[in-house]
Amino acid sequence: MKPKKIYSKFIPAKGYISILILFWMVIREEYRNRLPWFAEIHEGIHLQQLVEMLMLGIGIFTLMIEEGCGWWSILSLFLFYLWYVVEFIVKLALTFSWRKAYMSISFEQEAFGNHLEKNYLERRPAFAWVKYIFKLNNRYA
Numbered sequence: 001m002k003p004k005k006i007y008s009k010f011i012p013a014k015g016y017i018s019i020l021i022l023f024w025m026v027i028r029e030e031y032r033n034r035l036p037w038f039a040e041i042h043e044g045i046h047l048q049q050l051v052e053m054l055m056l057g058i059g060i061f062t063l064m065i066e067e068g069c070g071w072w073s074i075l076s077l078f079l080f081y082l083w084y085v086v087e088f089i090v091k092l093a094l095t096f097s098w099r100k101a102y103m104s105i106s107f108e109q110e111a112f113g114n115h116l117e118k119n120y121l122e123r124r125p126a127f128a129w130v131k132y133i134f135k136l137n138n139r140y141a
Contacts, residue, residue: 002040003047007032020046042115049107049129053080087133095136106132
């Protein structure tokens, strides 16, 4: 599964090539004709992570609906981003560095650690990002 590409002058922030927003890969306009090949793999990894979190959220929603908590259905769509932000805040508190915290997010560790492997998306195990949750990454910081 590949995300649909959208080009923008403002998203993502300057200094970044692309960002995954739900099922769309938003690419900075200046990379329209020179998108690095590994960027698609990187965002493809994030897409698989998002789908895994969506399935997890739907599972939680299914359990919670019996209790009458219908708002979980909306939250499940954004569980990936909620986890991302919470993990970033925790790792920022541990590292005191924006860059180190960003590079230590489990989703980013998996994506940066594997986006140069052209066949990674085909052989990627489900929930591969979980093994990075308790690791701080200084490799790219």
